Amino acid sequence: MAENPVKIEKKKKKKGLSYLWIFLIGVPIGVILAVLDVDMGFLDVYSLSDFVAIFILFYVGVFLTINLHELGHLLFGKLLGYQFLMFRAGIFSIQKENGKLRFSIIKNVGYGGLCAMIPDEDATMKEYAVYSLGGIIMNLLTGGLFLYLSAFMEPGSIWKMAAILTGGASILLGIVNGFPFFSMNQPTDGMMFFSILRNSPMAERFYESSLLTKKLSSGIRPRDLDLLKDFENIGDMHDLTKAFYLYFQEMDKGNRDSAEEYLLDVEKNLHKVPPYSLPAYYYELLFFALLSGNLEKAKVYHEKAGKILMKDQDINGLRVKAYYAYIMEKDAEKARTLAQKGLAMRDHYPFKGQALYEEELLKELLQKIETERQGQ
Incomplete structure (x- = not known):
């Protein structure tokens, strides 16, 4: 199987950056030693x-x-x-x-x-x-x-x-x-x-992500965020972050078709996400794949989320695990336990606005489980 061109490009960039760092560090040190005519004989000891x-x-x-x-x-x-x-x-x-x-x-x-x-x-x-x-x-x-x-x-x-x-x-x-x-x-x-x-627009764009995070932490739900798509294509991490927030906004409004469009754009640009932020993106790609019935894709992102998801005891991680247990594992009792645990953690989640959205999703799942149980 041919390797993903995006991955190949990333490897080339990483290799190039490694050489750049060697150059940036090695050349100045060499020049300084030469200019100062430093005697390297002290290394003989x-x-x-x-x-x-x-x-x-x-x-x-x-x-x-x-x-x-x-x-x-x-x-x-x-x-x-x-x-x-x-x-x-x-x-x-x-x-x-x-x-x-x-x-x-x-x-x-x-x-x-x-x-x-x-x-x-x-x-x-x-x-x-x-x-x-x-x-x-x-x-x-x-x-x-x-x-x-x-x-x-x-x-x-x-x-x-x-x-x-x-x-x-x-x-x-x-x-x-x-x-x-x-x-x-x-x-x-x-x-x-x-x-x-310099009051540069670039700074304002990247600081906007911090402001959105601040609004969520203050209790504003994703659907109530003042968000507008101001980009044609995702060009940098700011655009990617905004597309991710727009996904949450559309999901919270119940517009899953629009949410899917934003999430697909995000998925195409995952190579632009810093490695430490990837699990949060994997969570949502996994979750939406479950809702869409794309179980093969759900398995892929469940594996990518890995131990971080398994250990996650916040409401968002418990929401993803609860839906995975219900849809993928067909274990309603495990899903119920995880969903109830997630609801108990709502007030401890630092992003209070997102916690309200998470709560609604967990209650929807519990209602499905209860309806299913009563129908048996």
Whole structure:
């Protein structure tokens, strides 16, 4: 079977980005060493085992700097009064679920770290610009701290070299993230910051997604969102996110034909979705496939959602699992249990407006189960 052209293109882009990163990091280091005429003889004190140890420590240090970047966003978000949703460091995840913080281990799907927060009701774009700077500032500060501490370490020790490399990587990460470009179809922190300062339409478009999330968290149902399709074709992550919200809006209004059109557009552009956001899209593709009777497609997306769906105890995950149990597994009792559990979790879901829509779907399912039971 021929490989999907979209996947082939994605692999080429990833390979190209890998070479680009090597170029961006390697060339400046080489130029600096040449200009400063640095004597590399100091490396002679290290044995092969020392280099292996330094590499391992540096790898750990890079992982640390990535997540210190996300911690910077978290701290700035808390100072601004943003609502916490999720913090991920590699395979480790802390998220707010059913009103409580839950720790879990998940599959890493292409990111080193992730921080997700919702602006408060009175948040402004300028505050969001400050939030965007949080990760950069944290990287520059911690990078400087690593370099400062390295000055007090024993010369020639593996810890000193690892601290120097980690400090340099942290500062480099902060600087690179400050440049305006797109990464995984999302603007970098620097792009968001400078776009907001310039009152750029791009910043307004991407900030709109945050505002929609804020409205859902404040209790506005998807059907009551002020949404209009302002794009012909899905061009970037903003358009994709908006199409996804439009799907929810049409579903909440009972317009499933219109909802399907938006969802099909979303499905065609899944390659533009950052890996960490994919499960939410899989949920809805799975759910709609169940409603449409496309059970083969439902199986595909159930497998893609995988363990994340299995462990999900929020109302949206329980809704998808309840319908899967009822339609795919033909297990009405299991579906009833999952639906009732979902309803019990309604008030703990951070997106209160979406929870009302989820509640309605679960009640519809329970009514079907009850009608079926009485007809037997």
